[in-house]
Amino acid sequence: MTDFIDTGLPIPLGWFAVAYSNELAPGDVQPLYVFDQHLVLFRTESGEAKLLEAFCPHLGAHLGHGGKVVGEHIACPFHAWEMNGAGEIKHIPYATAMPKRAQQGACMHSFPIQERNQMIWAWYHPRGLAPTWDIEDIPEFSDPDWSELKTWEWEFNSCIQETGENAVDIAHFVYVHNAQTMPKANIELDGHKRSTDMITLGPVIDDAGNMDMSRTEEMHLLSRNIGPGMSCQVFSRAFKTVLMGTITPITASRVKLRFAFTKPKNISEIFNVYTDGLIQEIVNQVQHDMPIWEHKIYREDPILCDGDGPIAKYRRWFAQFYDDGADETPVRLVK
Numbered sequence: 001m002t003d004f005i006d007t008g009l010p011i012p013l014g015w016f017a018v019a020y021s022n023e024l025a026p027g028d029v030q031p032l033y034v035f036d037q038h039l040v041l042f043r044t045e046s047g048e049a050k051l052l053e054a055f056c057p058h059l060g061a062h063l064g065h066g067g068k069v070v071g072e073h074i075a076c077p078f079h080a081w082e083m084n085g086a087g088e089i090k091h092i093p094y095a096t097a098m099p100k101r102a103q104q105g106a107c108m109h110s111f112p113i114q115e116r117n118q119m120i121w122a123w124y125h126p127r128g129l130a131p132t133w134d135i136e137d138i139p140e141f142s143d144p145d146w147s148e149l150k151t152w153e154w155e156f157n158s159c160i161q162e163t164g165e166n167a168v169d170i171a172h173f174v175y176v177h178n179a180q181t182m183p184k185a186n187i188e189l190d191g192h193k194r195s196t197d198m199i200t201l202g203p204v205i206d207d208a209g210n211m212d213m214s215r216t217e218e219m220h221l222l223s224r225n226i227g228p229g230m231s232c233q234v235f236s237r238a239f240k241t242v243l244m245g246t247i248t249p250i251t252a253s254r255v256k257l258r259f260a261f262t263k264p265k266n267i268s269e270i271f272n273v274y275t276d277g278l279i280q281e282i283v284n285q286v287q288h289d290m291p292i293w294e295h296k297i298y299r300e301d302p303i304l305c306d307g308d309g310p311i312a313k314y315r316r317w318f319a320q321f322y323d324d325g326a327d328e329t330p331v332r333l334v335k
């Protein structure tokens, strides 16, 4: 008997964060389990991050458990065969000739990698097809006037489509997160990108940081999603922070969610207080959502009412990230 809920949705294709850049120094090797498979992540001596399937093409040792970086290669802990980041066998210390199969190209699946916004991203496609877009830079994440990242992470049973739906499910902000009024959410779709402008009301805060509880003003939360695995949220008014949210499929029904916040270094004490309070509130909101996500089912054909947010529109957008297996250009553009 288990209460584990399988949503029935497959792992979507796209770019997914697999580590923070500073977690992987040159020469480091790590075992990794994402995309429902065993993988090995390593950084070569020249500094390039690489991600390969875990198991050696020789006799199947896991390269992430005892493998070592040798120059631009990874050496297997079992018999010291060396593979490069493209999954080709490059050196067998005790062979007089390269085996035929090793001469015919890559023997292990390698994942396309990008390193942006202080993270290492891997492209996952269920049939191994090439990327059809890029991860985008968040300028604040490489700006020396902005702080080091402050990070949180969670692992739980859910899937990416379900957690992403949160952003357009405006009614839950009142009933799960205790919002005073129902926010408005406008979403715009552009291929693999989605922008959401969420508008709520809050007390007026002037340029010096004085709060007037007797009057309200609109607050805009601008979110940009780049494919299923990355979001960037820019907060307005007194809340001087940018959040990058990443979500990575461990399996089809389990995910790793990471939040990374940065703030301008030179803001006044009062704005630091407002901003830190907001960051804590956003982190708390994940704890409110998690028990719902972990125990809900996915309703493919839900009964919706006129007060619900643009849930159907969001789902049509997300559908492009499920490989239909039919063609060589898997991403159908949905407008």
Ligand code: FES
Residues within 6 Å of the ligand: 056, 057, 058, 059, 060, 061, 076, 077, 078, 079, 080, 081
């Ligand atoms: S199993 Fe990897 S070198 Fe033999």
Ligand SMILES: [Fe+2]
Residues within 6 Å of the ligand: 166, 172, 176, 177, 285, 289
């Ligand atoms: Fe939520």
